[in-house]
Amino acid sequence: MKMISRILLLLILSSCLCAATFVVNVTQSSYQAEENHSITLEWTFTTKTQGSWRELFIYCSLLASHKELDLYQVHEGVEIPESQDEQFSGRVQIDKDVLREGRIRLHVSRLRTEDSGLYLCDVETEDGSNDAACRLNVTAAADFSPTQRTTLDPEGRGRIGLHVFLGLTAAVLMVKLFLNFCSTEPEGS
Incomplete structure (x- = not known):
């Protein structure tokens, strides 16, 4: 009986440790861009190569002006494009090729000043869940072009x-x- 208790305790502790070791990071904590340009925001997460994407959940959003806007969502390994907020409609793409490597690369095009804010990406796999955030500041385009200044x-x-x-x-x-x-x-x- 004592041996079974120890094995169960070992299993519980090891599963807790596995969940605690799942990490999501941003490759850059702060981004600066000008409106009408494009930018790529990138996160990394720990992954096992033999993992199944049936248990992959990704939720990326923008927290700005006291509201949360959906950028990108994956539920049980399937993209949910209809969840995307209309502010980002047609302007957000993901690089699907690098997901298996544990990387999320969101390309945001035709930036607007209202795209500024805190970008949060929450990832959940069979290995655990975690999130990370980065800040994007989009400045207005210059009033004069270089030729106008001349x-x-x-x-x-x-x-x-x-x-x-x-x-x-x-x-x-x-x-x-x-x-x-x-x-x-x-x-x-």
């Missing part, structure tokens, strides 16, 4: 003014240093 300031007057100002400041400082040096000369020299 047209507005064709001769670089702003830079010339800066160089003149810096040169004059340096000259004034040198004159002040020279005058201070002359006034501190010992009298008999």
Whole structure:
């Protein structure tokens, strides 16, 4: 009887340890992008090569402005595209080839400033479950294109003014240093 108790305790402890060792990580904790561009967000998770994808659950979402928006969902190894929030409709793709390697790569295209926020990916397999999050900040596109800036300031007057100002400041400082040096000369020299 004592032997059976020990075996059961060993089995319970080992199953607890297996669940605790399942890890989901982000490859980058923070991303910066400009609107209308694309970005790839990536997570990794521990996986066994002999594992069955019947027990694969993935839920990726955006937590922003006091709401949660669905990006991508897999239930029992099957994608659920209709769960995707309309804000991301047609703009989120997953790289299915790397799932077996324990990688989730979400490609978000045509970024919008409202895509900024905390991206959470929750993964569950027969080995356990865990989640990880990363932050994305999408900034507005520049007001002027580089060609427009050149047209507005064709001769670089702003830079010339800066160089003149810096040169004059340096000259004034040198004159002040020279005058201070002359006034501190010992009298008999």
